[in-house]
Amino acid sequence: MIRPRIRPTVAVVLVYTAAMCMNGLDSTIVNPALFTIAGDFGRPLSAANTVETAFLIALALALPVAGWAGDRFGTKRVFLGALAVFTLASAGCGLSQDLPSLVAARAVQGLAGGLLTPVGMTLLFRTFPPHRRASLAKVLIVPTALMPALGPPLGGFLTAHLSWHWLFFVNVPIGTAAVLLGVVGLREHREEDPGAFDRTGFLLATPALGLLTYALGFGPSQGWSTPGVAISAVLGTGLLIATVVHQLRAPEPLLKLRLLADRVYGAASALAAVTAAGLMGVLFVFPLLYQAALGATALDAGLIVFPEAVGLMLASQVVDRLMPRLGPRLLTVPALVLAAGVFALLAVPQVSAQEWAVRALMFLIGLVLGTAVLTVQIAGFEGIAPPDMGHAMGLFTIVRTLGGALGIAACAAVIGGDAHSAADAGPYRVAICVTAGLVALGALVGLRLPSEAPAPPDFDDEAPTEPEPLAGGTTEEGQPVRG
Incomplete structure (x- = not known):
């Protein structure tokens, strides 16, 4: 039987992009449809918000085990399994006839989505050696920038012209095609000794992230003193501290926090946290200021920030050309200084x-x-x-996710619970200045980045680019696998 030959590098890019586009869209596409969903089910809007609550908390619950699961069961198997579950859960969401079934299907989506991002990035970074990763900018930016920005307008369009069920049905053909392509084209990688499963770390880290995600996500709207939010924040913080202590002492930790001791990776993780906090914070607070200062509608406020996604797309086209010439430090630090200045300008009346x-x-x-x-x-x-790549990706994703949530929470705390008029828009402007300060702090952290771009590896390190076994037991050149 002759099977189609697909280059693993091409396959992993296509499958990763399809999966992450689905995941990125689903993080924002439901927001404009919540009012319609509540009306269809005869439930209040506060009850419909559990659709997003379930997704976000479930996503956070899956993140701690992503690195270990990929190493233990194989990155290809875990990634395609999570993608298949995400696709089936999307169909389940679209077929839901009541709110509890929709919330349950949405939670399954979140669990699968929590595995997709770190395991998918592990697939990418194991396929491409360090000196070729700059070209991945064009791949990484689409699901992380463009898709979340397209989510609200696309969600509103589908809800208005078809129905909210199509917010989820659109994932089914894309996910199915991506799974089939991945089965044929992706290489499997499994660590020979992934280590024992850290049950204590799992029992500490999983509820810690879930509780903190709940508190940070709903504290601004429900009030930080609300019993559910306050208890979640206190318990989540306590469990997070216990998690850190355990992970540093455990011989085979679930989250390898010692990786943060690496100068470059540690700086990159800190930068991911502060830049995510600044960006998510400004994208949260500025639309509120725009409505307060100019009386704009919510739709206008959402569209006014869309050029940010266009700028990100353009950045993805130049990073791979600039990094070999300038190096990570010179490319990052001036950009963060300039970004902090741009943030501050948004606070000027x-x-x-x-x-x-x-x-x-x-x-x-x-x-x-x-x-x-x-x-x-x-x-x-x-x-x-x-x-260590799987663990590093999982930890990086957790840090970035919590950083974004903290940025939104910090801005919400500065604004307070009351709406402000155009004459009293000061709290919004102060919050924007806070985001500018976070980005400026990132510029200081960026000084720890290397001054030179990654060099091509030695010949012996080029194994990923050698002929690779594909599905069907053949190499890319069509030769049978021996041994």
Whole structure:
């Protein structure tokens, strides 16, 4: 039987992009449909919000085990399994006839989505050697920037012209095609000795992330003193501290926190946290300011920040050309300084009142901050050994996710619970300045990045680019696998 030959590098890029686009869209596409979903099921909007609550908490619960699961069961198997479950759960969401079934299917989506991102990035970084990873910027940026930005307008369009069920049905053909392509084209990688499963670490880290995600996500809207939010915050923080203590002492930890001692990876992880906090914070607070200062609608406020995604897309086209010439440090630090200045300009009343100026500044945020973020994401893993790549990706994703949630929570705390008029928009502007300070702090951390781009590996390290076994037991050249 003749099977189609697909280059593993091509297959992993296509499958990863399809899966992450689905995951990225689903993080925001449901938001504009929550009111319609609540009306269809005859439930209040607060009850419909559990659709997003279930997704976010379930996603956080899956993150701690992603690295170990990929090493133990194989990155291909775990990634395609998670993608298949995500696709089936999407169909389940679309077929739901009541709110409990929709929430349950959405939670399954979140669990699968929590595995997709770190395991998918592990697949990418194990396929491409360090000196070729700059070219991945074009791949990484689409699901992380464009898809979440397209989510709200696409969700509103599908809900208005078809039905909210199609928010989930669109995933089914894409996910099915991606799974089939992955079965044929992806290489399997499994660590020979992934270590014993850290049950104590799992029992500490999983509820810690779930509780903190709940508190940070719903504290701003429900109030930090609300019993559920306050208890979640206290318990989550306590469990997080216990997790850190245990992970540093455990001989085979679930989360290898010692990886943060690596100068470059540690700096990259810290940068991921502060830049995610700054970016998510400004994208949260500025639409509120825009509505308060100019009386814009929620749709206008959402569209005004869309040029940020366009800037990110452009940044992805230049990072691979600039990094070999400038190096990670020189490419990151000036970009973060410039981004902090652009953030601060958004807090100036005369600037925020001008639509053209805001769109231009949002585009610049995407361009300069995107350049820094992509550089950090690619260069940060240069010194990570292949056996640790899965754990490093999982930890990096957790740090970035918590950083974004903290940024939103910090801005919400500065704004307070009351709406502010155009004459009293000061809290919004202060919150934007906070995000500018976070990005400026990132510039200081960026000084720890290497000054030179990753060099091509020695010949002996080029194993990933040699003819590789594909499904069906043949190499890329069509020769049978022996032994």
